[in-house]
Amino acid sequence: MRGRMRSRTGKMGAIRLAGDGQHIESQRGWRFDHKQQHQHCNHRHSLGLSKLSGPAVVWGKDVGVVGHRKLSAPPHHRSERQLRTSAPPFSWRLLGIFIVKDAMDDVRASSAWVAKHSSHVFVDSSGIEKVVETINSIPRVNWDFEGIHYFDNGPLTVQYLLVLDALNFCFWPDKDLSYDHLASGLKAALLNDKSAFDADRLQKYTGPQLRELLNWPRPLPLEDERIRLLHEVGFELERSFNGKAFNIVEACGKSAIKLVALITRHFPGFRDHSVYKGHQVFLYKRAQIFAADLWGAFQGQGYGEFNDIGSITIMADYIVPAVLQQLGVLKYTSNLVKLIEANSEIVSGSEEEIELRACSIYAVEKMKELISIKSGKQVLSVELDLWLWSFGIQFPSLQHHRTLSIYY
Ligand SMILES: Nc1nc2c(c(CN[C@H]3C=C[C@H](O)[C@@H]3O)cn2[C@@H]2O[C@H](COP(=O)(O)O)[C@@H](O)[C@H]2O)c(=O)[nH]1
Structure with missing residues (x-):
């Protein structure tokens, strides 16, 4: 497996996973060993990173290497430029190697x-055409249209959004609970205590403490899972990213694709995938919504600047499929209609559940293509998603499918 790495100086160095599966090698003479945790790296082109020390990711075409880098010689008598060019000895603690896809x-x-x-859900292309013909333009929905999110234009907002999206799933079992309670509850908690989402604190929350944080009077749906995921986020943030979510974003060089790859690589709770008719299906709802939320909150600037934001798909949740069905874009078998109307639980990982979510993604991709053909306008899936979702939540009577899931 081969890839190429671009250093900060713009020079290219090939990196590859060695045939023995134990090493990552570069043409420029550095080599990581899975077995040894600490490596010395003396080549000035080898890391190509913006910082001299701290958490870092080296990106190749196919391989990513995550590590924590420390200067092992004190830098007091050298300028940063000298340090870069005179090959200082770095100590590099290898944290992981992953395939970049x-x-x-x-x-x-x-x-x-x-x-x-599919056997239960069908994408109706005439339904897509009708929607595209009926709407002249997709209404622009402001990201924080509800005014419920924390935003300070800095790193703490990134920390807030990661915690928010780690818990952004399955509100429906409590009929009074919604996403708004989570977003505004976490915002209030942070305004009250700026250290509430520090990595060490995240690892210690209990169910009752999370309820208290959100000012929610009774157990949350899937509360144990929510706590497990909070701990996972805190632990991995501390282990690989100096406790700070902005380090993840900074490591991705303005790429949403890399961000989703890194998040799903490091935080198993975000790895939203299943097996359908023997085929692996990836939906990555919460990992993608984290990128979309950054883009929306920071208005495409700073931590929200992604050169490839167009690559994000819609976020397959339980609201968007219901809206698409109402619009005539999705058609269900009568059995599935009955299940949804009876509020029966649809098992996580079942054909029905995967079809509802995957067909929604596929249908909106088709809708996007048709808009581009008809009007020449390039709409983003993120924009279509926010439009469809904000439309759906205005109708509390909208009947959606009910699956107990940590993914959405
Ligand atoms: N596709 C899609 N699904 C989304 C969101 C959001 C919130 N995004 C915020 C970002 C900017 C805006 O200001 C939004 O406020 C939540 N959800 C999903 O909805 C469900 C909750 O529904 P209910 O129980 O009625 O609150 C649940 O699966 C949740 O994960 C979205 O944007 N797109």
Whole structure:
């Protein structure tokens, strides 16, 4: 497996996973060993990173290497430029190696596969045409249209959004609970105590403490899972990213694709995938919404600047499929209609559940293509998602499918 790494100086160095599966090697003479935790790296082109020390990711085309880098010689008598050019000895603690794939290509391709083989949910192309003909332009919905999110234009907002999206799932079992309670509850908690989402604190919350933080009077749906995921986020943030979510974003060089790859690589709770008719399907709802939320909150600037924001698909949750069905874009079998109307639980990982989510992604990708053909306008899936979702939540009577899931 081969890839290429671009250093900060713009020079290219090939990196590859060695045949023994134990080493990452570069043409420029550095080598990581899985077995040894500490490596010395003396080549000035080898890391190509913006910082001299701290958590860092080296990106190749196919391989990513996550590490924590420390200067082992004191830098007091050298300028930063000298340090870069005179090959200082870095100590590099290897944290992980992962295969870089275009996660959103996986989402798009596997959703299309499901749509082609589906048995319970069908994408109606005439329904898509009607929607595209009826709406002259997609209404622009402001990201924080509800005014419920924390925003300070800095790193704490990134920390807030990661915690928010780690818990952004399955509100429906409590009929009074919604996403708004989570977003505004976490905001109030942070305004009250700026250290509430520090990595060490995240690892210690209990169910009752989370309820208290959100000012929610009774156990939350899937509360144990929510606590497990909070701990996971705190632990991995501390282990690999100096406790700070902005380090994850900074490591991705303005790429949403890399961000989704890194998040799903490091935080198993975000790895939203399943097996459908023997085929692996990737939907990555919460990982993608984290990128979308950054983009929306920071208005495409700073921590929200992604050169490839167009690669994100819609976020397959339980609201958007219901809206698409109302619009005539999705058609269900009568059995599935009965299940949804009776509020029966649809098992997580069942064909029905995967089809509902994957066909929604596929349908909106098709809608996007048609808009581009008809009007020449390039709309983003993120924009279509926010439009469909904000439309759906205005109708509390909208009947959606009910699956107990940590993914959405
Ligand atoms: N596709 C999609 N699904 C989304 C969101 C959001 C919130 N995004 C915020 C970002 C900017 C805006 O200001 C939004 O406030 C939540 N959800 C999902 O909805 C469900 C909750 O529904 P209910 O129980 O009625 O609150 C649940 O699965 C949740 O994960 C979205 O944007 N797109």
